[in-house]
Amino acid sequence: MKNYLNFETDIKNLENELEKLKDPFNQEGLSEVDTKKISKTQEEIDEKLRNIYENLDPWQITLVARHEDRPKSKFFIDNLFEDFISLEGDRYYGEDKSVITGFAKFNGRSVLVIGQEKGENLETRIERNFGMMRPEGYRKTIRLMKLADKFNIPIISFIDTPGAYPGVGAEERGQAEAIAKSIECCMKLKVPTLAIIIGEGGSGGAIALASSNKVLMLENAIYSVISPEGCATILWRDPKKMLDAAKAMKLSAKDLLELNIIDEIIPEPLGGAHRDRDMTLENIRNSISQNLDFFKTLTAEEVLNHRKDKFLKIGRSKGFVTSPESLSATQTSGLDFKEIIKSKKNIAIAVATLVIVAALTLFIL
Numbered sequence: 001m002k003n004y005l006n007f008e009t010d011i012k013n014l015e016n017e018l019e020k021l022k023d024p025f026n027q028e029g030l031s032e033v034d035t036k037k038i039s040k041t042q043e044e045i046d047e048k049l050r051n052i053y054e055n056l057d058p059w060q061i062t063l064v065a066r067h068e069d070r071p072k073s074k075f076f077i078d079n080l081f082e083d084f085i086s087l088e089g090d091r092y093y094g095e096d097k098s099v100i101t102g103f104a105k106f107n108g109r110s111v112l113v114i115g116q117e118k119g120e121n122l123e124t125r126i127e128r129n130f131g132m133m134r135p136e137g138y139r140k141t142i143r144l145m146k147l148a149d150k151f152n153i154p155i156i157s158f159i160d161t162p163g164a165y166p167g168v169g170a171e172e173r174g175q176a177e178a179i180a181k182s183i184e185c186c187m188k189l190k191v192p193t194l195a196i197i198i199g200e201g202g203s204g205g206a207i208a209l210a211s212s213n214k215v216l217m218l219e220n221a222i223y224s225v226i227s228p229e230g231c232a233t234i235l236w237r238d239p240k241k242m243l244d245a246a247k248a249m250k251l252s253a254k255d256l257l258e259l260n261i262i263d264e265i266i267p268e269p270l271g272g273a274h275r276d277r278d279m280t281l282e283n284i285r286n287s288i289s290q291n292l293d294f295f296k297t298l299t300a301e302e303v304l305n306h307r308k309d310k311f312l313k314i315g316r317s318k319g320f321v322t323s324p325e326s327l328s329a330t331q332t333s334g335l336d337f338k339e340i341i342k343s344k345k346n347i348a349i350a351v352a353t354l355v356i357v358a359a360l361t362l363f364i365l
Contacts, residue, residue, distance in 0.1 A: 005063050007052060011271075014045045049271045056220070058246035062228055064220040065199050069274035071281075073100060073115030073158040073198065079281055080288070081106055081113060087144060089136075093173060096137030098129040098165070101144050103153070107289060112148035114141050114209060115158040118199070131200075132165035135178035138208055142178075142185045149189050152300075154292060157209045159197040162227060164205035179208045186211035187311070190304050192295035194288060196266070197221045198273070213307045214291050215261070217253045218280070219268040223261070224251035260314055264291075 004012040018041045056064065064070075077084060081104035088095045100115040116133065119125035148155050164175055186193065186209070193212035201210065201223030210223075217223060226234075231249060232241035256262045266287050269276035295303060 003067070003069050005060070005067065007060055007063075011045060011048055011052070014041060014048060017041055018045065046270065053220075053271060057243065058222075058249070058252055059228060059243040061220055061252050062222050062242075062246055064272050065222045067272060067274050070199055071273055071277050072120060073117045073160055074120075075277065076158055076196075076198065076281065076284060077104070077113055077115050080285055081111070084113065088140070090139035090143060092139055093136045096129075096134045096140060097127050098131055098133045098161075099137040099141060101140060103148075106156070106292070109292070110151075110153050111292075112144055112153050112155045113158075114144070114155065116161045116206075116209070118160055129165060131161040132163060133161065133205055133208075134165050134167075134170045135173040135175050138164075138178035138182040141209060142182055145185050145189060149191050152191055154192040154295070155189065155194070155212075156288060157193070157195045157212065159195055159201050159206045159210050159223075160199035161202050161205045162200050163202035164208070179204045182208035183211050187307065188304075189307075190300035192292065192298075192303055193307070194291055196284060196288075197223050197262070198284075202227065211307075211311070213295065213303060213310065214263045216264045216266055216284075216287055216291070217256065217262045218266050218273055218284075219253055220272050221253060222251040223253075223256055224249050263310075 018038065021038045021041060077100060084102050084104040086100065086102040088101070090096070098117060100113070100117050102113055104111055104113050116131050117128045118131035119128040145155060164170070164179060166175075193214075195210040195212040195215045197206070197210065197215070197217040199218075199221055200206075201217075201221065203225055206223065226249075228242035228246040228249065228251070229239045231245035233239045235241075235245065250256065250259065253262065253265045257265055264287060266283050268283070269279045273280040295306075298306065
């Protein structure tokens with residue numbers, strides 16, 4: 001580990017001590033490895049990690065989700081799939097490097113893979129625009145999702161973005177329309193779709209690709225309508241209130257599972273996904289396999305209805321949203337049609353009276 005978060009100081013000190021203990025030579029060049037002390041220090045590190053990571057607050061989870069060593073989409077695409085063929089361009093404007101797209105094989109089955117990519121170092125982060133997709137990126141994914149739908153190929157998306165790119169050029173090329181069309185496309189697909197939130201799931205930039213049959217989420221990932229800093233700036237006029245904002249936003253995997261916004265939490269190794277990439281990889285592999293198997297016996301209509309029902313149920317178990325039946329125009333039998341018309345007439349008369357009074361007042365003045 002070379003990068004530590006601000007609440008991992010004790011772990012950093014212990015791991016530095018462990019490295020010194022593992023050094024086979026002392027200052028005089030003599031071998032003196034103390035295996036007992038090494039084991040004891042490792043146990044202390046594990047215990048310290050357990051105490052910290054079992055009690056993370058929402059803001060600390062946000063920091064873990066943004067950790068620069070955290071595995072990115074490209075890592076998972078390179079190691080989970082075989083025969084990946086990258087496809088680029090939206091056929092309208094150009095290519096968007098912030099999203100990787102292409103067809104591949106997963107356990108011998110053809111799949112479309114989509115991955116929002118932040119980059120691993122400064123050079124690749126600039127090239128990938130820090131994972132913030134432009135309109136051409138969303139239009140590229142729409143093009144390929146429609147192609148996958150045509151050939152009955154399941155779609156797997158890796159979500160990791162602070163949000164859609166808010167630049168002037170992106171807005172001029174129709175960023176909002178591209179996001180809306182992407183959500184619409186996702187909801188109309190008749191093939192199974194999986195979305196895996198591996199880091200940040202930021203606002204419309206994330207949901208444009210996460211409107212899926214199953215939304216899976218790594219244990220220390222986040223998924224929210226806005227960043228905690230952005231929320232704090234808007235509500236409290238103080239970005240330093242990000243802890244309060246993070247708590248209020250319910251952006252952690254546990255909170256989102258309770259609200260039925262996501263369907264499954266994929267466990268991470270002790271200390272976060274970046275501490276054991278292979279274990280994280282295996283956990284995601286197992287989850288993808290199980291969820292794809294779930295849809296094997298479903299027809300295209302059943303897959304489509306499964307997705308629609310999932311999104312209609314979000315928030316209803318907690319009483320945040322009225323049931324769909326109560327919103328239906330067919331459920332107004334308790335109201336007499338004449339009463340409805342009469343009430344509308346009364347409203348119209350009241351509005352007309354107010355307009356006349358206002359006109360007379362202006363005339364007198």
